[in-house]
Structure formats: structure tokens, C-alpha cells
Amino acid sequence: MNSLSNNFFDKVYNAVKLIPKGKVSTYGEIAKFLGKPHYSRQVGWALHKNPLPGVVPCHRVVFADGSLSSAFAFGGANEQFKLLKDEGVTFKQAKVDMAKHFYQFT
DNA sequence: AACCTGACTCGCC
DNA sequence: AGGCGAGCCAGGT
Numbered sequence: 001m002n003s004l005s006n007n008f009f010d011k012v013y014n015a016v017k018l019i020p021k022g023k024v025s026t027y028g029e030i031a032k033f034l035g036k037p038h039y040s041r042q043v044g045w046a047l048h049k050n051p052l053p054g055v056v057p058c059h060r061v062v063f064a065d066g067s068l069s070s071a072f073a074f075g076g077a078n079e080q081f082k083l084l085k086d087e088g089v090t091f092k093q094a095k096v097d098m099a100k101h102f103y104q105f106t
Numbered sequence: 107a108a109c110c111t112g113a114c115t116c117g118c119c
Numbered sequence: 120a121g122g123c124g125a126g127c128c129a130g131g132t
Contacts, residue, residue, distance in 0.1 A: 027114055038127050044113035045129070061113075069113045 008034060012046040015105055019060040022088040023103035024096050026064045033105040044069070059083045060103075066095035 011034045019025050031039035047058045048071070059080045062068055068077040081091070090097045 028116095031114090036128085038115085039129090040114040040127085041112065042114090042128060042130095046113090048113050049130090050113095058113075063113090064115060071113050 008036065008039070008042065009046040009049075012043050013050060013052060013056050016047065016056045016058065016061055018105065019057060019103050022101065024060045024062050024066075024084065024089060024098070024101050025103050025105070026062060028064050029102075029104065030061070040064075060087075062096050066092065066098040068094075068096075 012030060015030045015033055016025070027040040027043040028037070030043045031037060034043075036042070043061075047056065047061060050056055050058065059072075068080050070077065072080050081094075084096065085091065089101045096102075
């Protein structure tokens, strides 16, 4: 792992932490924000490997279509669903209402 | 060094 | 509209 990839991971955490309450973002969008439009998987990996639970609101990061991560590790997709809903995020059946809660990094 | 897997996404059927 | 497959990158075995 070189300093660049390390920086990428750090940027991922930073970006995720920037997502305001009641908003969500996608792996691809974060990757794009970091200058790597095809690093969606690495973003997910960064969060998976992320030893900062509670610091990085991983539950605000969802799939591009608004569905929740299948391999979610905070307590299951159900827990993530509940958490987001508690923050004011609305859902379209089982998917986040991206049109209203999608947060784009500026 | 090579192969496989994995918190993803897009395109095609 | 929904489901399946291929593509992508990096890390782990």
C-alpha cells in the first residue's frame, strides 16, 4: 500500500464523515469525488476495513440505486434502515429516496 | 507472481 | 421492470 492509496482511504473516511444527518451518498459518488470514478468497490472496502465505527457514518452510504448494503456490518441492513429513517431519511419501499436525500459532495 | 474474492456499478437480456 | 453477467481496482491467500 503506498501513500496514495492510503490517502484515498483517508479521503473516503473524510467524505463519509461530511455526509450530513438525514442525507446519504453512494460508493460511486464518493469515488468520483475523490477523482476515481471506478473505485466504488475500493470505497466499500475502505469502509469494510475501516476501524472507526461511530466516527464514520457508514450507514449513510448506500448503493447507486438507493438500496442498502447486503454485507452491512453494524447490525444488519434492517438496523441501517432504522438508523436512516430515524435521521429523517425516507424510503421508497426498500430503497432510500435518493431524489430527496442524495448528498453530492461539492 | 497468480488467482480469487469483495460494503460496487452499468449494460444487456 | 427485473434479473443476470461483465468490468473495474486493490488487498489477501
